[in-house]
Amino acid sequence: MKKPVYMDYAATTPVAPVVAEEMCRYLTIDGVFGNPASRSHGFGWQAEAAVENARKQVAGLINADPREIVWTSGATESDNLAIKGSVAGRGNPHIVTSIIEHKAVVDSVRWLEEQGMASVTWLKPEPDGRIRPDAVEEALQDNTVLVSLMLVNNELGTCTDVAAIGERLRSRGVLFHVDAAQAAGKMPVDVRTMPVDLLSLSGHKVYGPKGIGALYVRRAPEVRIEACIHGGGHERGMRSGTLATHQIAGMGKAFAIASQSLDEECQRLESLRALFLESLAELEGVTLNGSETCRVPGIINLSFRGVEAESLMLGLRDVAVSSGSACASATMEPSYVLRGIGLSDEQAHRALRFSMGRFTTEDEVVFAADRINEVVTRLRGVR
Numbered sequence: 001m002k003k004p005v006y007m008d009y010a011a012t013t014p015v016a017p018v019v020a021e022e023m024c025r026y027l028t029i030d031g032v033f034g035n036p037a038s039r040s041h042g043f044g045w046q047a048e049a050a051v052e053n054a055r056k057q058v059a060g061l062i063n064a065d066p067r068e069i070v071w072t073s074g075a076t077e078s079d080n081l082a083i084k085g086s087v088a089g090r091g092n093p094h095i096v097t098s099i100i101e102h103k104a105v106v107d108s109v110r111w112l113e114e115q116g117m118a119s120v121t122w123l124k125p126e127p128d129g130r131i132r133p134d135a136v137e138e139a140l141q142d143n144t145v146l147v148s149l150m151l152v153n154n155e156l157g158t159c160t161d162v163a164a165i166g167e168r169l170r171s172r173g174v175l176f177h178v179d180a181a182q183a184a185g186k187m188p189v190d191v192r193t194m195p196v197d198l199l200s201l202s203g204h205k206v207y208g209p210k211g212i213g214a215l216y217v218r219r220a221p222e223v224r225i226e227a228c229i230h231g232g233g234h235e236r237g238m239r240s241g242t243l244a245t246h247q248i249a250g251m252g253k254a255f256a257i258a259s260q261s262l263d264e265e266c267q268r269l270e271s272l273r274a275l276f277l278e279s280l281a282e283l284e285g286v287t288l289n290g291s292e293t294c295r296v297p298g299i300i301n302l303s304f305r306g307v308e309a310e311s312l313m314l315g316l317r318d319v320a321v322s323s324g325s326a327c328a329s330a331t332m333e334p335s336y337v338l339r340g341i342g343l344s345d346e347q348a349h350r351a352l353r354f355s356m357g358r359f360t361t362e363d364e365v366v367f368a369a370d371r372i373n374e375v376v377t378r379l380r381g382v383r
Contacts (some may be wrong), residue, residue: 003318005364009357010154010182010299011322015250016207016358022211022253026050026246035314036243037234047245054252058201061255061262062180063190066215070235071243074213077228078200079104079148081215081239082177085108085225086146086198087118093145095281098123098131100155100340102179105148119143128291129158129341133165146175151189152182155324155337155353156290157189157299172244181205181213185258186296187266191216203247207358208254212247215239265358269297272356272365276300279369283376289338289351303351304344307379312352315375319368320351 006014015023025031026047036051038044047253059066069076072078083105087093096108099122102232112118121139125131129150140147147169149160162178169176176195181202183189191199199216203209217223217238231240258265276298281287309323318357324335343351356365 001306001361001363002199003369004320005318005354005368006320006321007354007360007364007368008320009360010157010205010353010355012210013207013357014359015204015209016117016254016257018257019208019250019253023246023250026249032245034245036245037232038316041117045328047243050245050249051243054248056254057252057259058214059083061189061259062199062201062216063192065219068191068216068219070215070217070238071199071212071248072215072239073211074204075102075179075200075202076104076213077239078202078213079177079179080108081228082198082200082225083108083148084112084228085238088226090145092143093118093121094121094124094141094143096121096136096139096144096147098125098149098340100125100129100153100337101148101150101152102181103216103320105150105179106336107382109148125341127342128294129153129156129289129337130291130294131160131165133161133168136165137168140169140172140174144172146177148177148179150179150182150215152180152186152296152299153290153337154182154299155335156301156341157182157295157297157355159183159294159296161294162196163194170195181300183296185262185265186269186298188262191218198225203251203254206251206254208251209247212244212251214251264344266297269356269360272360273297274361276354276356276363276365276369279366280372283373298356300354301338301351302354303347304376305350307350307376309350309352311379312372312375315319315379316368316371319371321350321368324353 032046034043034047036047055066055069095118113120166176175197177198178196179200185206197218203212203216233239287303289301334345338348
């Protein structure tokens with residue numbers, strides 16, 4: 001067993017070896033290195049073919065039309081494009097979102113609010129992190145143009161009922177943006193049965209490369225958003241810039257693999273989750289943050305009574321975990337997500353997120369749990 005044991009898959013995943021091999025085919029003089037926008041020779045045609053094949057692969061995981069996939073640099077850019085592109089040019093637009101969304105959504109919406117470009121209703125979640133469909137509907141105003149909510153919370157693993165929310169929004173003509181970065185490859189995502197208009201995806205959360213993502217933009221009926229990056233009119237005019245063929249091919253390959261193994265992977269992670277929690281069952285004062293039922297299996301957020309998370313992480317030198325989102329880890333402030341579900345600062349400072357993935361083994365889970373039992377017991381003994 002390799003140490004330290006990696007239990008931070010919600011922050012990023014390792015690139016699958018076959019994905020890395022696929023990416024290398026699009027880099028050197030002996031490979032397909034051309035610009036996909038070069039239409040006058042074979043180098044460009046081959047690169048374009050690779051890009052379009054990857055578009056089909058990404059679309060396949062979420063049951064979309066490949067023409068609905070717009071390439072971006074990652075889910076953060078996808079969130080920015082969806083949110084800012086939806087309200088651009090609108091008079092007095094109103095947005096509904098929640099206080100526990102990913103920073104890419106929270107900061108984008110707050111920026112629009114601070115610039116006077118939109119008014120915002122910030123929803124408070126239930127104690128388990130879920131957003132009630134009724135709360136969304138009650139927040140709608142005559143000038144509401146967009147609701148932005150995540151499918152799976154990146155710190156809690158809790159799932160939002162986007163299908164029920166989407167149905168209510170569709171009847172009101174309000175655009176619905178969903179950040180699915182933590183959902184793709186971890187649970188079924190079907191945009192044909194899930195009434196969403198815009199959906200953000202990330203390559204590196206699904207064993208693909210960093211620096212590449214996508215935004216699903218519904219075509220029927222057509223959703224129109226304004227571009228945030230200009231300079232050539234690529235991606236149906238929504239996102240200009242030379243496409244990174246190797247990264248796109250890598251994301252496509254990763255999503256194709258995820259599609260093939262989704263059911264099996266979900267079952268395996270459920271088993272690992274059960275083993276992890278069972279191995280901690282005799283440790284007193286452990287609280288699960290989030291929903292016990294409406295969640296993905298691979299993300300577990302736990303608070304340990306009487307133990308500071310930072311001290312626990314220092315003690316767990318052989319286990320790589322986090323105290324929250326990697327996008328907010330530069331600050332020592334307690335998690336705004338845990339505060340948002342009602343935890344006190346003291347309770348939030350005692351929480352750690354454990355996340356498992358494709359390469360996590362039973363031995364690693366048992367080892368991590370044993371180390372947690374040992375370190376928590378020791379830290380409580382020196383109080």
